[in-house]
Amino acid sequence: MSTAAPPNTVADSNPFQSMDKKRNRADDNDIRPSWDELRPPKHVKRERPEAENITNLAHESTLEQLNQPVVDQTLIYPERLEAGTARILVLHPGSMSDEIKCDLRQKEPLAQASLDKVLSYEALSYVWGEKENPDFIVLCGSRFAITRNLAEVLRYLRFPSSDRMLWVDAICINQCDEKEKEAQVKSMHWIYKLAERVIAWLGLSDDASSLAYWPMNLIQEQHISPVSAMMLIQISNEETHSEHDPFRKLMDRPYWFRAWIVQEMAFARSLVIQCGSEVVPYSILEKVYPRDKQGYIKIRSDESEPMRLHFRGDPEVRILRLDSEQICSKRFLDCFLDRRCLKRHDNIFAFLNLLSDDIRRQIPVSYKTEIRELVRHTTRVIIESTQSLYIIVIRGRQTPPCAHGDDKWQLDMPSWCPYLATPYECCSIEPQDKPSLFAEKAVFSFLNDRLRVKGSVIGRVSRTISRHIQSRVGATAWWDQADIDRERKHYRKCLTLGLNGMPKDEHTVLMSIDATTRTLFAGQGGGISDVQTLVESRTGDVEGLEATALREIWNNGNSRLVCSFRLGRAAKRALYSSKLAPAAWINRIALVPRTVRPGDAICTILGCPVPVVLRRMGKRYHVLGEAYVDTSAMGRFKVTVGLRDFILE
Numbered sequence: 001m002s003t004a005a006p007p008n009t010v011a012d013s014n015p016f017q018s019m020d021k022k023r024n025r026a027d028d029n030d031i032r033p034s035w036d037e038l039r040p041p042k043h044v045k046r047e048r049p050e051a052e053n054i055t056n057l058a059h060e061s062t063l064e065q066l067n068q069p070v071v072d073q074t075l076i077y078p079e080r081l082e083a084g085t086a087r088i089l090v091l092h093p094g095s096m097s098d099e100i101k102c103d104l105r106q107k108e109p110l111a112q113a114s115l116d117k118v119l120s121y122e123a124l125s126y127v128w129g130e131k132e133n134p135d136f137i138v139l140c141g142s143r144f145a146i147t148r149n150l151a152e153v154l155r156y157l158r159f160p161s162s163d164r165m166l167w168v169d170a171i172c173i174n175q176c177d178e179k180e181k182e183a184q185v186k187s188m189h190w191i192y193k194l195a196e197r198v199i200a201w202l203g204l205s206d207d208a209s210s211l212a213y214w215p216m217n218l219i220q221e222q223h224i225s226p227v228s229a230m231m232l233i234q235i236s237n238e239e240t241h242s243e244h245d246p247f248r249k250l251m252d253r254p255y256w257f258r259a260w261i262v263q264e265m266a267f268a269r270s271l272v273i274q275c276g277s278e279v280v281p282y283s284i285l286e287k288v289y290p291r292d293k294q295g296y297i298k299i300r301s302d303e304s305e306p307m308r309l310h311f312r313g314d315p316e317v318r319i320l321r322l323d324s325e326q327i328c329s330k331r332f333l334d335c336f337l338d339r340r341c342l343k344r345h346d347n348i349f350a351f352l353n354l355l356s357d358d359i360r361r362q363i364p365v366s367y368k369t370e371i372r373e374l375v376r377h378t379t380r381v382i383i384e385s386t387q388s389l390y391i392i393v394i395r396g397r398q399t400p401p402c403a404h405g406d407d408k409w410q411l412d413m414p415s416w417c418p419y420l421a422t423p424y425e426c427c428s429i430e431p432q433d434k435p436s437l438f439a440e441k442a443v444f445s446f447l448n449d450r451l452r453v454k455g456s457v458i459g460r461v462s463r464t465i466s467r468h469i470q471s472r473v474g475a476t477a478w479w480d481q482a483d484i485d486r487e488r489k490h491y492r493k494c495l496t497l498g499l500n501g502m503p504k505d506e507h508t509v510l511m512s513i514d515a516t517t518r519t520l521f522a523g524q525g526g527g528i529s530d531v532q533t534l535v536e537s538r539t540g541d542v543e544g545l546e547a548t549a550l551r552e553i554w555n556n557g558n559s560r561l562v563c564s565f566r567l568g569r570a571a572k573r574a575l576y577s578s579k580l581a582p583a584a585w586i587n588r589i590a591l592v593p594r595t596v597r598p599g600d601a602i603c604t605i606l607g608c609p610v611p612v613v614l615r616r617m618g619k620r621y622h623v624l625g626e627a628y629v630d631t632s633a634m635g636r637f638k639v640t641v642g643l644r645d646f647i648l649e
Helices: 053-072 148-157 178-194 207-222 226-236 246-251 261-266 282-288 329-335 357-362 371-386 390-397 408-412 471-475 481-499 506-520 528-536 546-557 569-575 632-636
Strands: 085-091 101-109 122-125 135-139 142-146 164-167 197-203 271-275 278-281 296-299 308-311 444-447 450-465 560-567 589-593 601-605 612-617 620-626 644-648
Touching (some): 135 148, 178 261, 271 282, 278 282, 371 408, 450 481, 481 546, 481 560, 506 546, 546 560, 560 569
Antiparallel strands (some): 085 101, 271 278, 296 308
């Protein structure tokens, strides 16, 4: 059984360490993004990934087989790249209809370079696209196959009368050499860090993207406030009744769901987003939506139409923000496991350079590692490095992979391992106030595919409440009167569940209503002003604070159940050992995963910052996911909680 202390900070030993100092960014990226990004909307169609190495090889065979003969002749890649070096693409000038001609500058030394000495080049961040039916370019005098999507990008990027220096992974890395690819993956972040500019190619422009770029240009050129620009675009758009605004369509493009773009954007010194010939700094896109603020714009097409709300700063439409060149493991688990990539290994490898040195050192980049073993090993490394069991609850808010698809192998993985490349169904639960019990060090040990942990049972699920809504509600930032009425009805139904079996005196009723509201807010808000707003509102108007409060409840619980639970024996003994406990522990309502059934156990697990729902399977337990239980009153008294072992599989 291991009870290790938190790891010490270890210095970075790579050759670029001297460049890890804070740098001044170019004017077109003056506001460094924060990691406020959430899952992609659930309605976005996802590329079906491959899990097994043999499937990956079959999928990738088209381009590699076409290029293998010329690669074998060493006409394009005369020798393998070493660590700290890179090839740079020289894109020769031409018009849109001209044949694409390029050369490669071989083995440019990056390891010894500084920002003022490195060869000036731009790095491309883009979607590869389908490998079938490729296009061809002339590369170093030879015919070379690339995806049609990349050919499209190069036509738009090349200058009419001069060369352009670019770094493009599909060309600058020998895709037929696994060892070179593994070496380049380890140093990919330095390639983007040293680039003069990173170009995020979103695809060709269309009516929706032009409508989205218009207010961004106003913000950039005329210094119009973001809210004013959004008002202009919403009011001028004839499709205001549509469920998708132009910015949502822009953010629904496949580019934003790639795994690799996160580090490509995070390490950029200067970052622009480009649709066809339309280009704006990424910092302007950040300004379109507020940070951590759920404001809304009221829209009425004409006097005969009802008022509607368009929520901004909502989790559904939040923009990827990058505060630093490193992310914590919690942010990685909360936001980025759903990303697309051709090889399932890259759901992990694409983020290694953004994680801590300790985690990165323990996960070797090798595409020969069996994917199941890589997932188990990565999960174990994160647990041991962070001394936290937070990772075990992630799977509970993810959509399970298809039982008949290429990712069906994930269904047989331990329940304490998260899924890869499946959508998030809901946000993480991050209560503001937590009892000290949830800050205890993790106590765990690994037994092959099983994980032994210590904890106690808070209670067992008795009754549940779910929403009955149309599928379109979860995929829109628009709400009208019917949505407000629906959510108000759900809120009051939850209050009734919280009052079941409770004394009917006024003091107890008010405490129960307050605690249930805090639960529905998942500890974020739910103060006395919110309770009064929700309970006393009877006008049915869309105006005022009620809509924002109900939207917050929706964001926390639209893919979860609300349940009542009965206290377990150990919890009763612990709570009633304190004289204050019976009065303080007044609410037995929780937010739980949709897969929960009556009888499932809501537990505290040492080392996990949130309660965990477990289902007993014989002598062992299956992890269902996280729960939110209002524990705000527990800080007022001390109890002794008896601990027991749980074996998770």
